[in-house]
Amino acid sequence: MSSDESTPLDNLSHEERSFAPDPAFARDAVAQATLYAEADQDRLAFWARQARELLTWETDFTDTLDWSNPPFARWFGGGKLNAAYNALDRHVEAGNGDRVAIHFEGEPGDTRAYTYAQLTEEVKKAANAFAALGVTAGDRVAVYLPMIPEAVITMLACARIGAAHSVVFGGFSADALRSRIDDAEAKLVVTADGTWRRGKPSPLKPAVDAALADGQSTVENVVVVQRNGEPVEWTEGRDAWWSDTVGTASAEHTAEAFDAEQPLYILYTSGTTGKPKGILHTTGGYLTQTAFTHRNVFDLRPETDVYWCTADIGWVTGHSYVVYGPLVNGATQVIYEGTPDTPHQGRWWELVQKYGVTILYTAPTAIRTMMKWGDDIPGQYDLSSLRVLGSVGEPINPEAWMWYRRVIGADRCPVVDTWWQTETGAIMISPLPGVTATKPGSAQVPLPGITADVVDDTGASLGDGEAGYLVLREPWPSMLRNIWGDPDRFVQTYWSRFPGMYFAGDGAKKDDDGDVWLLGRVDDVMNVSGHRLSTAEIESSLVGHPAVAEAAVVGAADETTGQAVIAFVILRGSAAEEDHDAMSETLRQHVGKDIGAIAKPRKVLIVPELPKTRSGKIMRRLLKDVAEGREVGDATTLADSTVMNQIAADFAK
Numbered sequence: 001m002s003s004d005e006s007t008p009l010d011n012l013s014h015e016e017r018s019f020a021p022d023p024a025f026a027r028d029a030v031a032q033a034t035l036y037a038e039a040d041q042d043r044l045a046f047w048a049r050q051a052r053e054l055l056t057w058e059t060d061f062t063d064t065l066d067w068s069n070p071p072f073a074r075w076f077g078g079g080k081l082n083a084a085y086n087a088l089d090r091h092v093e094a095g096n097g098d099r100v101a102i103h104f105e106g107e108p109g110d111t112r113a114y115t116y117a118q119l120t121e122e123v124k125k126a127a128n129a130f131a132a133l134g135v136t137a138g139d140r141v142a143v144y145l146p147m148i149p150e151a152v153i154t155m156l157a158c159a160r161i162g163a164a165h166s167v168v169f170g171g172f173s174a175d176a177l178r179s180r181i182d183d184a185e186a187k188l189v190v191t192a193d194g195t196w197r198r199g200k201p202s203p204l205k206p207a208v209d210a211a212l213a214d215g216q217s218t219v220e221n222v223v224v225v226q227r228n229g230e231p232v233e234w235t236e237g238r239d240a241w242w243s244d245t246v247g248t249a250s251a252e253h254t255a256e257a258f259d260a261e262q263p264l265y266i267l268y269t270s271g272t273t274g275k276p277k278g279i280l281h282t283t284g285g286y287l288t289q290t291a292f293t294h295r296n297v298f299d300l301r302p303e304t305d306v307y308w309c310t311a312d313i314g315w316v317t318g319h320s321y322v323v324y325g326p327l328v329n330g331a332t333q334v335i336y337e338g339t340p341d342t343p344h345q346g347r348w349w350e351l352v353q354k355y356g357v358t359i360l361y362t363a364p365t366a367i368r369t370m371m372k373w374g375d376d377i378p379g380q381y382d383l384s385s386l387r388v389l390g391s392v393g394e395p396i397n398p399e400a401w402m403w404y405r406r407v408i409g410a411d412r413c414p415v416v417d418t419w420w421q422t423e424t425g426a427i428m429i430s431p432l433p434g435v436t437a438t439k440p441g442s443a444q445v446p447l448p449g450i451t452a453d454v455v456d457d458t459g460a461s462l463g464d465g466e467a468g469y470l471v472l473r474e475p476w477p478s479m480l481r482n483i484w485g486d487p488d489r490f491v492q493t494y495w496s497r498f499p500g501m502y503f504a505g506d507g508a509k510k511d512d513d514g515d516v517w518l519l520g521r522v523d524d525v526m527n528v529s530g531h532r533l534s535t536a537e538i539e540s541s542l543v544g545h546p547a548v549a550e551a552a553v554v555g556a557a558d559e560t561t562g563q564a565v566i567a568f569v570i571l572r573g574s575a576a577e578e579d580h581d582a583m584s585e586t587l588r589q590h591v592g593k594d595i596g597a598i599a600k601p602r603k604v605l606i607v608p609e610l611p612k613t614r615s616g617k618i619m620r621r622l623l624k625d626v627a628e629g630r631e632v633g634d635a636t637t638l639a640d641s642t643v644m645n646q647i648a649a650d651f652a653k
């Protein structure tokens, strides 16, 4: 493990507490326990069985995995299927058309419910409308929408006609949206006038207008959902209201089956360099593993469960565990548009009570925030419907895990800490609630059919009790297939550090029981409230400002958000004479405008010099020490060892 990285959980991974599987899960436990043995014996046969049992194929596949050209995998070759048909039509055909697919709750309190029959009809209309705008199989559609049912409808309508969606988180800026549109060469953008945030209308369409203002993009049409009713600018010939296009389209549409490897979506994520990577996911393998994990990790019983994943569709969790996993499994779910503290801090628990939520899937940062708000807030609601609690996005510290289990789960619901990534497409390491005795803070065991391992610098497997790098030794069905338009970067980023293995970028440790503990990123990727940000991306935004000469960004441990962005900048010439507080604020706003509000540094410290080695490499490790309030570590390799004294003194002011 690189000495540059602190391992905040290291001292905690000697966990003694353990919670035996609840007997209520016994029905599935036997069957689930056999999955490990089955997959161990023949991994590919195991995945082939899952693919056939969980999905409906128009043409059965003939080749489970083609790994003849690694790391470019092809799963379920020869198979043909339609993702939207699997998520919708087949449930209606099976007689479950009246089951609620989505209970939508808007932030202002407006509600809508869609049954599977109704959702199918809406998706058919949207598919016809997008096709009428010239979108065909293989095209890309950018989606810039809030958490409203139209987001799910849009994604499934794209899938239905074989177009890949590229969802851009609504919190990202116009510039970030444009660079993603350009990279994917999107033909259509689907957006909304805006959404509701903390009781106020919050705009989206103006960012689309700004992104497309030069008229030079590949976008031909913009479809606009009316959500908050705020006035918007209009570009005749390009813009169309959802109600006029989708609303008037025919509800007859037969889904065409596509190849198992048909691109399903591109989702951009931060890497170690400035430019976000377009992670490409395809159809058959992705649907197999999202459905498998959603069913088994959450012990889903589609007839009776009410599932709620709080993630936004702008992130992979929203793709896999709001849209594809739950709908392919025929689940009933809650979708909530707004913030957890609007109009009051009990809003989530009010929703759990109102809809009788049985399975809740959320992020450690939310759990820690609610912990801070106090036990008496959830205490005011009836949470007895809950039976499984999931966590995702970053390491969950044992105390937050215990609070989640005790206060939200009445010391009765198993907590499943699920490790995975945008790139893995679906959950990879997690307990199974009926099988695994859970341990606060550990994601524990690779799922059946997944070969995760912890290795040392040379790629050799480590034993129990040792810390190193998390790798995946064999391909898995929902793995990314490529970085959009950049196969060299795909090979370089994920498959070159340890030849023959996928390197995830995370440090990990196996405890004495062989359970896996995730120790955070070992690269320059930060994790702020479960969102991935790269230091390089924020640095390049900062140096893009005319006042900045140089910038270094670190992620500093933060009690609530996991990490916080801290920037150190050297100003250019005369800018250095300006008021530092005002300049810091200007630079924070600049990053917010450039990338999005989530990327705004918590603090921008203006410094005369950055700590550099004699070869000119910035020693971020030392800056991190300062940002985390520690004694500054070994600075002897610095070209000028006094630099850090000045920075530490300024930071403490």
Ligand code: WT7
Pocket (backbone or CB within 6 Å): 269, 315, 316, 317, 391, 392, 393, 394, 395, 396, 417, 418, 419, 420, 421, 422, 423, 443, 504, 505, 506, 518, 519, 520, 521, 527, 530, 531, 532
């Ligand atoms: C990175 C992936 C998976 C969907 C949300 C984030 C961290 C994720 C856990 C967990 C410890 C976790 C890793 C990973 N991470 N889940 N349960 N325990 N760390 O997806 O934006 O692609 O980020 O999130 O560092 O590499 P993402």
